[in-house]
Amino acid sequence: MSVSRQLLTEMAEGLFGDLAGQDFTMAGPRVAEAGFAALLVPEDAGGFGGDWGDLFAVLRLAGLFALDAPLAEPIIAHHLLAQAGIAAPDGLVTIAAEGQRVPWGRHADAVVAVSGGVLSLYAADACAFDEGVSPAGEPRDAVRFTGGAVASAPCSADLLALGAFARVAQAAGALDAAFALTIGHVNDRVQFGKPLAKFQAVQQALAGFSEEAAAVNVAGQAAAAALDCGEAGFEIAAAKLRANLAIDAGVPVAHRLHGAIGFTMEYALNRFTRRLMGWHSEYGSDAFWAERLGAQVARMGGKGLWHEMTARSDRQIAPA
């Protein structure tokens, strides 16, 4: 791990750990103050100069602590604005991917949208929101632009894919957290005269859960490595789809092994599982990414799939 990434993750871990269990009114201002929004903005433009691997690490920690504050969306927005050479406005900037609700839209000072190869920055007074909430209670607001953009510029980014990448990273952390809670619970909870962890059926189920958490962590890190090499549409599609499959497989196991305790509002598990249930749908369902990826692969042909996949990962190997 690079020194800068270590500093970044230590800072994120400290802050998000402090804010665990706090709601948006407490967590939002603290996260905004910490300046994470400039994570991907180059140093010479006043940002942190981080890469996608850094972003994965930070968003994973946000998922690990069930952070109730906008983080992924402002980072992506500031990144795209910097790339487009548009000065970022003060305050909270979020993103409007096509066909998606806008996370934290009602609280935003500006919204970045990308459509037809053009990035547009809208001020809050040009946005009309139809408010909604995610299963975790976070704002998810449908937007209609009622005024013109403050600024616009050509942009080749796939906002939906970048949002999907963010959800994979958050899901990696949330699944790890749900797994750790479950391990703790089955080690402590005694039934039939012994800890639940002593039952082979419980061990087998948890081992299966760990495999799903492992798969999402690897998929997210590999997608980040691909993004750091350039175009990563294939990897992000695969990673989001794999994350969705893992959420589908992991969340029921966490709840099953917790029994009624895990179904209460008081116990922490729901902070992770309600988010995971929401992220499963956000920035592309299983069917959406499976069809998009499958259509892409079908055009490669049978052998072409392997050739494409290896050529893409070979990009990440340092030249001899």
Place this chain on the structure above:
Amino acid sequence: MQIFAIHPFDPPGDVPALRARVRALIAGHEAGWPLEGRSNNWFTFDAAFSRVLGREGLLGMTWPKRYGGHERHPLERYVVMEELLAGGAPVGLHWIADRQTGPLLLRYGTENQRRKYLPGMAAGEIYACIGLSEPNAGSDLASVRTSARKTPEGWRVNGQKVWTSGAHRSHAALTLLRTEEGSQRNAGLSQLMIDLDTPGVTVRPIVDMTGTHHFNEIFFDDALIPLDALVGTEGEGWKQVTAELALERSGPERYLSSHALLVALIDAVGPDPAPAIAQLIGRLTAEMWTLRQMSMSTAAKLAAGDDPMVEAAIVKDLGNAFEQAMPRLVQAALDADLAANSDLSRLLTWVLLASPSFSLRGGTPEVLRGIIAKGLGLR
């Protein structure tokens, strides 16, 4: 807790050129290969192609040159292996010697044993099998009973091994034996490298449910095995075997056994499939891509000297589940005529039938999940 942190896969040298070389070799030899054998191809035998790989320097790649090896990086070997597997090449005959027996001899074997076996293994001419299971010792390997009694003339071996893949085509079997009379469980076990043409050693076929002969029984009837056939330390056989098993769990063969079916599916449906079929291809691709990343990361950790036991077990369990699910998912999505003569139908039928074997080699899902649970702190 992060169960699986990624490790960069960073082999030296020109990796695309290495891939191109393996692909050209496959293209030059694939004309005569039977279609079905292109799946599960680390159980497909072709002596001529094994010798080709030996001549090309693609076997024993990481071994010292003085034993016929090529002193290449383990991740270069990984690249060659995944290309051969994904390309459907018949690599079964030399697979065990190259992956497992050769490296074990390098680690524990005597100079004589290395000189006797390794150059031929690296040439693709000497093949090995692994004598572990017995009629009453399967997943519970510590209950092996086949015995080797030390005498001045040599080891007197009596008993029976079973499910020994490829024994009928192998020259030698690295065999786990009870060398201490009356010892229990995992104590008192040792490994002997037994030449299969030794008098008193009989190999008999077991035909599997696909109609193929790769399983065997090996009977030992007071066979006299030279004293210097002992590999490693007497009484340390269990430790040597378990280390060997842990290292072989995360290779590309653990998720690519059904790959030829995915290739055939994509080719059969063409560039513009119906949405449901595109979704199936997308899902299989996403799982394969993730497994490949997990397998490469584990290989890189092994190459760096780490001991990623939990990760390796995770790769094998998820990989086997994937390669077993693939034929069922394809069958569910297609209106498949299993009696038809198309490539897709033939491969689907073959992989459906072969797939139960994918999770019985190298540890069942239940055994692997036990290892994972223990490694993850379930008390």
